Amino acid sequence: MDFQVSALKWRPQKFAQMVGQEPIIRTLQNAIKSDRVAHAYLFSGARGVGKTTTARVFAKALNCENGPSPEPCDTCINCEEIRMGRSMDVTEVDGASNNGVAEVRELIEKVKYSATSCRYKVYVIDEVHMLSKSAFNALLKTLEEPPPKVVFIFATTELIKIPETILSRCQCFEYKALSREQVAEQLGLICKEEGISVDPTSLRQIAKSGGGSMRDSQSFLDQAIAFCGSEINSEAVETVLGAVSQDVLESFCQNLADGNAPGLIEKIQEIVRSGKDLNIFCRDLMEFIRDLILIQSGAKAEILSNASGRDTSEIKALAGKLESDRLRQSFSVLAKAEEDMRRSPLPQLIFEMAAIRLTDVRPYRDIGGLIEQINQLEDDLPAPAPAPSVQVAPPPPSRPPVESAPSQPVETVPRQPNPEPTVVASEPLPDRVEEPVETLKPPPNIGDWESRWRQAVADLCKKKPNFKLYLGSCRAEFEAPAKLIINVADSMTLLRLKDSANFDLIKEFVNKFFGASVQIELIEKKTLKTEEPTISQNIDGDNGELKEYNNEGGYQNDIQIIQDAIDIFGGKVIR
Numbered sequence: 001m002d003f004q005v006s007a008l009k010w011r012p013q014k015f016a017q018m019v020g021q022e023p024i025i026r027t028l029q030n031a032i033k034s035d036r037v038a039h040a041y042l043f044s045g046a047r048g049v050g051k052t053t054t055a056r057v058f059a060k061a062l063n064c065e066n067g068p069s070p071e072p073c074d075t076c077i078n079c080e081e082i083r084m085g086r087s088m089d090v091t092e093v094d095g096a097s098n099n100g101v102a103e104v105r106e107l108i109e110k111v112k113y114s115a116t117s118c119r120y121k122v123y124v125i126d127e128v129h130m131l132s133k134s135a136f137n138a139l140l141k142t143l144e145e146p147p148p149k150v151v152f153i154f155a156t157t158e159l160i161k162i163p164e165t166i167l168s169r170c171q172c173f174e175y176k177a178l179s180r181e182q183v184a185e186q187l188g189l190i191c192k193e194e195g196i197s198v199d200p201t202s203l204r205q206i207a208k209s210g211g212g213s214m215r216d217s218q219s220f221l222d223q224a225i226a227f228c229g230s231e232i233n234s235e236a237v238e239t240v241l242g243a244v245s246q247d248v249l250e251s252f253c254q255n256l257a258d259g260n261a262p263g264l265i266e267k268i269q270e271i272v273r274s275g276k277d278l279n280i281f282c283r284d285l286m287e288f289i290r291d292l293i294l295i296q297s298g299a300k301a302e303i304l305s306n307a308s309g310r311d312t313s314e315i316k317a318l319a320g321k322l323e324s325d326r327l328r329q330s331f332s333v334l335a336k337a338e339e340d341m342r343r344s345p346l347p348q349l350i351f352e353m354a355a356i357r358l359t360d361v362r363p364y365r366d367i368g369g370l371i372e373q374i375n376q377l378e379d380d381l382p383a384p385a386p387a388p389s390v391q392v393a394p395p396p397p398s399r400p401p402v403e404s405a406p407s408q409p410v411e412t413v414p415r416q417p418n419p420e421p422t423v424v425a426s427e428p429l430p431d432r433v434e435e436p437v438e439t440l441k442p443p444p445n446i447g448d449w450e451s452r453w454r455q456a457v458a459d460l461c462k463k464k465p466n467f468k469l470y471l472g473s474c475r476a477e478f479e480a481p482a483k484l485i486i487n488v489a490d491s492m493t494l495l496r497l498k499d500s501a502n503f504d505l506i507k508e509f510v511n512k513f514f515g516a517s518v519q520i521e522l523i524e525k526k527t528l529k530t531e532e533p534t535i536s537q538n539i540d541g542d543n544g545e546l547k548e549y550n551n552e553g554g555y556q557n558d559i560q561i562i563q564d565a566i567d568i569f570g571g572k573v574i575r
Contacts, residue, residue: 005218005219005222006190006218006219006221006222007048007214007215007218007219010190010193010218011053012050012053012057013057013060013072013074013083014057014071014072014074015028015029015057015061015070015071016071018050018053018054018057019050019178019182019183019185019186019214020049020050020176020178020179020182021049021050021054021175021176024043024054024173024175025054027173028054028058028061029061029070029071030070032061032062032067032068032069032070033070035068037062037068037120037151038151038170038171039143039146039150039151039152040143040146040151040152040153040154040169040170040171041055041058041151041152041153041154041170041171041172041173042128042154042155042156042159042162042166042167042170042171042172042173043055043153043154043155043156043173043175044155044156044157044158044159044162044172044173044174044175045157045174045175045176045177046157046175046177046212046213047157047213047215047216048210048213048214048215048216048217049175049176049177049178049212049213049214050175050214051155051156051175052092052124052126052155055122055124055153055155056082056083056090056092056124057072058122058153059082059090059120059122059124059151059153060072060074060078060079060082060083062118062119062120062122062151063078063079063082063087063089063090063118063119063120063122064076064078064079065077065078065079067119068119077117078117078118087117087118088116088117088118089115089116089117089118089120089121089122090118090121090122090124091107091110091121091122091123091124092124092126093107093123093124093125093126094126094127095125095126095127095128095129095130095131095156096126096127096130099130099131099132099135100132100134100135101132101134101135101138103135104131104135104138104139105138107123108138108139108142111123111142111146111147111150112147114147114149115149119149120149120150120151121149121150121151122150122151122153123150123151123152123153124153124155125152125153125154125155126155127155127156127157128154128155128156128162129156129157129158129159129161129162133163136163136165136166139166140165140166140169143166143169143170144169152170154166154170159172159174177211177212177213178212178213178214179212180204180207180208180212181207183206183207183210183212183214183217184200184203184204184206184207186214186217187203187206187207187217187218187221188200188203190218190221191203191221191232194225195230196225196230196231196232197230197231197232198224198231198232199232199233199234201234202224202232202233202234202236202237205234205237205238205241205243206220206221206224206237206241208243209241209243209280220240220241223240223241224236224237224240224241227239227240228240238276239275241280242275242276242277242280243276243277243280243281243284244271244276244280244281244284248267248271248281249284249285249288250288250314250315250318251267252264252267252285253285253288253289253292253318253322254318254321255267256322256330256358256359257318257321257322259359260359261355261356261359264355264356264358264359265352265355265356268348268351268352268355272348278341278347278348278351279338279341279342279347281351282334282337282338282341282351283338285334286331286334286335286338289327289330289331289334290331291315292315292318292319292322292327293319293324293327293328293331295315295316295319296319296324296327326361326362329361330358330361333354333357333358333361334354334358336354337350337351337353337354452513452514453476453484453513455513456509456510456512456513456514457471457509459509459512460505460506460509463505464505467502467505469493470493470496470497470502471497473488473489473490473493474486474487474488474489474493475487482514482515482518482519483518483519483521484510484514484518484519484520484521485521485523486506486520486521486522486523487523487524488522488523488524489524489563490524490563491524492563494522494523494524497522498522503520503522506520507520
């Protein structure tokens with residue numbers, strides 16, 4: 001007889017031979033016992049965990065000559081034909097290669113006919129998620145109302161790709177990954193039947209490499225048998241699988257605890273020279289760090305992935321040298337490195353840089369504890385000595401005033417009794433450099449008359465908007481004893497303001513805010529007495545308020561522009 005791989009030769013043929021998945025097996029057996037077999041089942045889970053095997057055993061249990069029975073006999077004609085794949089009533093379809101509408105329609109045509117030799121017609125569609133959308137839609141009606149004695153069994157590794165309309169018509173079962181103990185026990189039974197000598201450590205290493213898949217673990221076992229022959233040891237398994245020993249993991253973490261970056265790089269290069277797979281080493285290192293974290297959490301040694309069956313004293317001692325925060329951060333760094341290594345053609349460089357980052361990982365500091373320490377240190381400090389009293393010396397005698405040169409007497413403006421005007425805050429004047437008190441001469445146009453003048457002009461412009469053009473370029477000053485001088489920029493404006501109607505209107509508003517005793521004088525281009533930068537007043541067109549601009553590079557009124565044009569070109573104003 002030709003050689004058969006372990007995954008085919010030792011494939012379970014009864015429910016009792018299956019490893020794991022006890023809840024699913026019990027549900028199917030009870031359905032057969034109580035005659036409550038559904039017309040559609042969906043098995044989902046990782047590869048190599050028994051989905052297709054369960055479907056075949058379930059088909060034998062339904063069609064066994066001694067059944068339907070919770071456990072097939074595996075000796076009758078129907079069971080034998082199903083096991084050999086020759087039964088006309090049990091059809092297994094590969095969804096990856098038969099994923100079109102035509103194949104599904106052909107299957108639907110066959111469903112209409114009753115079984116020939118078996119009790120049930122069973123259709124097993126493996127990798128059902130590979131069916132196209134049209135194929136799923138074509139299957140919906142038959143799946144919802146199938147003929148009697150027809151059972152559909154779907155198997156998939158990607159449940160998320162199955163449409164909701166299909167899931168709602170099936171009984172769904174999710175298969176879990178097998179534990180390492182279950183896989184190692186089954187591999188030990190296979191080696192015993194095959195006459196292979198193997199130690200428990202090697203079985204655990206093979207089961208660990210299988211990742212919970214019985215089929216993958218059996219394939220690794222075949223590789224180990226082909227490499228070692230009838231005697232399998234842990235060193236040979238590490239060579240075949242590309243894994244590293246527990247001692248290498250402990251040595252690597254010891255260098256990590258000591259912060260020995262050159263030692264980590266040397267270990268990585270030694271692993272590469274020995275032909276090990278760095279991707280596998282990275283995953284094994286992640287599991288080892290996980291074991292250290294569990295030990296620090298007080299977990300039992302039975303649940304450790306790398307320390308099972310070994311003396312855990314060295315691992316516990318190593319766990320005491322590394323802080324839990326540091327281990328958790330190291331695990332995150334390795335997880336990111338493992339992901340990058342799978343996509344990069346230079347996995348060694350990525351892993352070496354990750355090892356350097358591991359040496360820079362530091363545990364988190366408790367801020368609350370640091371604050372308490374600082375407060376305690378402050379409490380322990382001695383009280384500061386009292387500061388010596390300072391005798392304040394009496395102030396030096398003031399110097400006699402310096403006589404200044406006689407100056408011209410400054411005329412003071414008598415303050416006139418003011419009526420009850422509306423008080424308006426004056427805008428700040430431009431900043432100027434203060435001079436010594438002896439030479440500072442306050443200009444006569446500084447006082448509360450300025451705000452009154454602005455308010456009078458604003459109210460006047462509200463009543464007569466054309467005064468915005470007349471008074472926009474004018475400047476005013478107040479002279480003693482009660483004289484208001486309006487300095488007009490050009491002769492044309494002066495003529496307008498001297499008009500009797502306009503002048504009476506100006507006088508009305510001036511008397512309103514200054515009193516009837518104030519005399520008004522209109523002059524043209526008169527220089528103000530103050531040496532400060534003069535301020536030209538402009539009236540805002542929206543609300544009638546005044547705006548102030550500095551004469552130096554400031555505002556020019558349209559009337560001034562017109563007057564300049566007349567002087568240059570010798571024209572005259574017609575209108």
